Amino acid sequence: MGIMKNLMAATALATISASAALACDISARVNIVGNEFPAIQTVGAGAQECSGGEVKTNLTADHQKINLAGMQGNPAEYTSAIVANSSIVNLMNEDVIRPLDDLVAKHGADLKKNQLITINGKIMAVAFMANAQHLVYRKDVLEKIGMDAPATYEDMLAAAAKIREMGIMENPIGGAYKAGWNLAQEFNNMYIGAGGKFFKDGSAEASINNAQGVAALNMMKSLSEYMNPDFLTHDSNATNAEYRAGNVALMNMWGSRAATLTDADGVSQEVKDGMAIAGPMTVAGGSTPATTLWWDGWTVAKNISDAEAEATFIALTHAIRPEMLNDKTSTEAVWLIDGYTPTPAATGVFAAAQSGSVPYPMLPYQGLLHTALGAELSDFMQGKESAEQALADAEAAYTAAAKESGFLK
């Protein structure tokens, strides 16, 4: 009996290690740089299941500060960068990632067509998850004031006014309005929702100082009057903390953070039970939701040997194979992987995709406009200058940066 037991255990072990080895066998080094949120941790750990070559990961919130420098050398330090549709642009501009067509043909049979990011006819990245900002709210609070989940930002303002009037919360709206990247992203959302276009057709010349830009800024200002007065220092983490503490009833939040929002220690039962998710809102009578769609995916570096590129591709394809989906990983993201069934936490992102939201633009110069907006809009939010002046400043700052980068003459 004892012998049988040992034998069975040994066989089982052998089978497990054999199947793992069969599933992912690589012959060169792999080094991945990327962001640190749970879904990307899962992908990194998946790649590290591979054997035959060393697999290193560097998953950090500062990934964008190091990925370019780490891929510009020859040979590159990182064989792969995990990026989103905004950050792939920088790597494309500097020509440090390679086309993946031949590797997809050889090893990518399991990948779905819509996972392949194709630029100018070449596959440049493999997407594994989608993301979007959408409404997160407290259904118990909205029940108290007798209103439904807001579908427009105007409804959101009305609900906030009522919550404050009834004395339920002093500052019921939350928002990641921290000066810099976050503030610019909220402007992008609102500007797209108001029907604005960032650039003159077919040119790199910014055109945001218009009626839609002013409408977007005025809506942001109105919302900020129902926010914690420190809103210009609040990023997504601080906004989530306000929500967890029960100080906020309505906020526009990232789908990738919504699933784990109330999992932290010390969140009251009331906040846990009251949490609800809905799709993104529209603004100023527009039909396009005031949000943007995002994908996260991986790339393969250009300045590495073909063997390393192949090993990287195999390891990361293994990390996002359909079998990696289970009860735990399914809630971490809206996976684009075959066989993924949406969890309740994913409803906001799905609603965003189905209601005609637009993806964040992948233009070579969009990042410069984003940075310029982040630096110049805070004066308006503090009431120090007019909306027109803030938009003119952002355009001027962008123009100087775009001239320097060779995007404008």
Added chain:
Amino acid sequence: MRHSTFFWFFLPTGLAMLLFIAFPIVSVISQSVFTPHEAVFVESENCGPFGCTTETTIDQDATAALREAKPLGQFVGLQIYLDRGHLATSEVAAAWRSTDSMGAFFKTINNLPFYRAMGFTLTYTFTVTPLLIILGFAIAVAVNSLHRHLKGLVIFFSLLPMIVTPLIGSLILFWMVDSRGVLGNFLQWMADDPDLSLKASTGLTWIMLIVYGVWHSAPFAFVVFYAGLQTLPQDTLESSRIDGATRWQQIRYVVIPHIMPLVTFVALIQIMDNFRVLEPIIGFNAEAHARSLSWIILNDLNGETQLLSSAATTSVLTILGVSILLSPVLVRTWRDFNSKA
């Protein structure tokens, strides 16, 4: 000292200075007068999880050819120095022409990133430096008069602010002054204003940064002055006491003249440090209210698209700014040195 002895003695230092000071400055200056090549755009069809769109992308082959021909990029001379992100000459000239009062002129100038950053940087440097010297001196005199058993302990605690990493120190204070934090709540109670928020007011944010700067750097001045006090000529001090000098008179006419060279030294180091103020702005998330030259450099390097030429230009301007600020002190030291020799 023989010339050959001096040469071999100085060689390692000279090499290190060349490698770590001169070369980086040359590299920064050359980066500031070159910019990337003009981008060659192509219209391309891009597809992904959300469908296909026609978008502008960069023509990699054409750009690679340009880079191959001229690896440094295009030479633009002082163009970056004069653009809106830096000295903004044409914007300043336009503001001068279009405004009719000095107030309106300065308001327009203050809207330009470089001048706004200079405004904060100079205010910070010229309030923090004298305040930290005064505070450091006061602590040094106080500690020096303590009983010797207490000194060690008090010195250790006085040094703590300098030991704490600036980024961490400012972050901890940032949480404490939050309107829901310990200090923030206390200030609201003091001012009898439940809506008071330090982080939402530009004036209070500046004061908070300055107080933090003094708190962080005072220990440095304290340590230097305390060391100076140990060499105080006891005879002079004693004779002044016999002459009936009060404690204040002893400090004014004996102690201060004795440590004056150290005051110059501390001022020199601290002006340099404070002109490069960065960590408190990051730690306090204060970029909406206060920006420094170093913050501009970091922002240029941290954006989704790096602006290397712009960052290099601001670096050169920072070096120039530090040199201008230090020149009076350096000239004075040079004169003292010559008069002694």
